[in-house]
Amino acid sequence: MGTRPAANPARRLFATVLACEAIVVALAIPVAVSVLDVDGATAGGVCGGLAVLCLVLAGLLRFPWAITAGTVLQVLIIATGFIVPAMFFLGVVFGALWGTAIWLGHKVGGAQPR
Template sequence: MAEPAEHEHPEHGEEAEAPWTEPQDDRSGLKDPARAARSLAAMALSFEALALLLAIVPMRMILDDSTFAIVAILVLVLACIVLAGMAKRPWVWQAGAVLQVAVIACWPIHWALGVAGVVFGLVWAYCWYVKIALGKPPKR
């Protein structure tokens, strides 16, 4: 019978796997949980900016004088884009919450803007919840 060659035993040499180690208890399982939360915030703000931009045409059709509504929407869109670009800053979460309140405050302009503010406010609250959850150790 032929003796097994050394390359048939993966526990020796280059083919061997690294020994299993316990995962760190202070990690969520992601390589960079803070970056994942920032990316989620930037995506949510980007989608909000897009949704607000899409609201301009209906506001022009519905309202008799839509100038104030369009200016308010463009200011909110600009704020969304700026905050999405600055997602690395720690204060973006609070500023995003203020932005959601500002969109809800557009309810007197038209109720649809207020509803959009409520919807994106809930989305922002969920993003904040995910950020907090990613900062905690995973449940095993």
């Protein structure tokens, strides 16, 4: 039996941000349809697609490219503010959480074991 390499300790934080973000983005669908009169197919396609993408990406965090893809996803979620204006603010909040997770991941990854 071989030993598995140590997992990135920040991976759980990245997954938590993405899972919470998926919930918030999915909840933007009824707001867009009911309050802002956005077409249901448009709101469902954009916000629903991004919510599913968040969950899929949370499962793919074992790959190094997933952090970059998550960063691109943060920009796309901020852009949903053009459909639901509150998403500009919420997207920036989640982007800040994502940036904090990257910072903490580098800080923990550079720590020397005792």
